[in-house]
Amino acid sequence: MTLYSNVLELIGNTPLVDISQLSPNPSVRIVAKLEGQNPGGSVKDRIALYMIEDAEKNGKLSSGSTILEPSSGNTGIGLAMIARAKNYSLNIVMPENVSRERRQALEAWGANIIDSPGSQGSNGAVRMAQRIAKENPEYVFLYQYGNPANPRAHFEGTGPEIYRDCPEVTHFVAGLGTSGTLIGVGSFLKSKNPDVKVWAIEPPSGEMVDGLRSLDDGYIPPIFVENNGSDLLDRRTIISPRESIEWLRKIASIGIFAGISSGAVMAGAARCAESISEGVVAVVFADGGWKYLSTGAWSDDIDLVVERAKSIIYF
Numbered sequence: 001m002t003l004y005s006n007v008l009e010l011i012g013n014t015p016l017v018d019i020s021q022l023s024p025n026p027s028v029r030i031v032a033k034l035e036g037q038n039p040g041g042s043v044k045d046r047i048a049l050y051m052i053e054d055a056e057k058n059g060k061l062s063s064g065s066t067i068l069e070p071s072s073g074n075t076g077i078g079l080a081m082i083a084r085a086k087n088y089s090l091n092i093v094m095p096e097n098v099s100r101e102r103r104q105a106l107e108a109w110g111a112n113i114i115d116s117p118g119s120q121g122s123n124g125a126v127r128m129a130q131r132i133a134k135e136n137p138e139y140v141f142l143y144q145y146g147n148p149a150n151p152r153a154h155f156e157g158t159g160p161e162i163y164r165d166c167p168e169v170t171h172f173v174a175g176l177g178t179s180g181t182l183i184g185v186g187s188f189l190k191s192k193n194p195d196v197k198v199w200a201i202e203p204p205s206g207e208m209v210d211g212l213r214s215l216d217d218g219y220i221p222p223i224f225v226e227n228n229g230s231d232l233l234d235r236r237t238i239i240s241p242r243e244s245i246e247w248l249r250k251i252a253s254i255g256i257f258a259g260i261s262s263g264a265v266m267a268g269a270a271r272c273a274e275s276i277s278e279g280v281v282a283v284v285f286a287d288g289g290w291k292y293l294s295t296g297a298w299s300d301d302i303d304l305v306v307e308r309a310k311s312i313i314y315f
């Protein structure tokens with residue numbers, strides 16, 4: 001056992017678990033990286049730490065600074081945890097219709113929440129934060145959608161960890177939010193084996209799977225453009241909110257309690273496994289299920305869950 005000197009040392013090095021019993025193809029193994037095991041509860045702890053330490057290194061962030069970020073949830077939580085541990089103030093801009101759990105988690109770590117119009121979703125929060133950043137140049141605007149430290153966290157952390165634990169990986173499947181996970185892990189795995197295929201999971205345009213976005217909705221993250229995301233991705237797969245919930249339940253049936261985007265990613269991994277004759281598919285389960293309990297995703301009538309998810313941003 002290791003004695004850690006602070007909570008930030010617990011970020012990363014998450015477990016990779018064989019979940020091949022969910023594979024629809026007996027010749028295809030599926031392994032899942034359980035990012036919910038990070039101390040803030042999601043994959044976003046990694047990029048929050050990288051973005052903050054990068055800003056410290058280049059002199060943008062120092063004692064007494066205030067950080068500003070529009071967050072669809074997990075990044076806000078990761079930043080709140082790290083900002084608290086490092087004693088920075090944090091302003092989070094987010095849609096007013098987010099779930100109660102989300103607000104409470106941010107408040108637990110002392111973040112200040114700025115509401116953006118619920119009807120404008122996470123794109124509205126991004127626009128509002130950009131305006132606030134312009135009006136308050138003293139704020140440190142980390143902006144996960146355009147910050148190179150985001151894909152770097154995955155190129156130097158998540159990717160090498162997957163390769164270390166499963167060098168035989170042939171396919172990588174992950175959800176697309178900022179695209180940081182896909183760009184960072186995808187380019188690392190391809191640098192080790194150019195034959196590795198990278199699949200992005202997106203919701204249908206105009207529909208919502210918490211944490212994910214459709215590139216067809218009109219916003220392409222700058223990190224996706226700057227890293228030639230279109231060349232890196234071998235496939236973009238659309239998964240509906242209903243399929244996400246169906247697969248979330250199958251994941252739970254083998255004892256893994258993951259968040260809703262993990263259901264979408266698993267649905268994509270199953271499609272991937274069906275489309276190949278043999279191989280090893282690695283997936284990222286971005287967070288645990290705790291924050292989504294009020295969706296009723298595991299137990300309520302599935303039509304009701306899908307309908308409810310349209311009006312509330314859970315994460």
Ligand SMILES: Cc1ncc(COP(=O)(O)O)c(C=O)c1O
Nearest residue numbers: 176177178179180181211261286
């Ligand atoms: C729950 C969840 N899943 C998946 C993602 C996608 O990750 P990335 O932003 O690296 O594309 C996010 C990002 O916001 C998320 O919050």
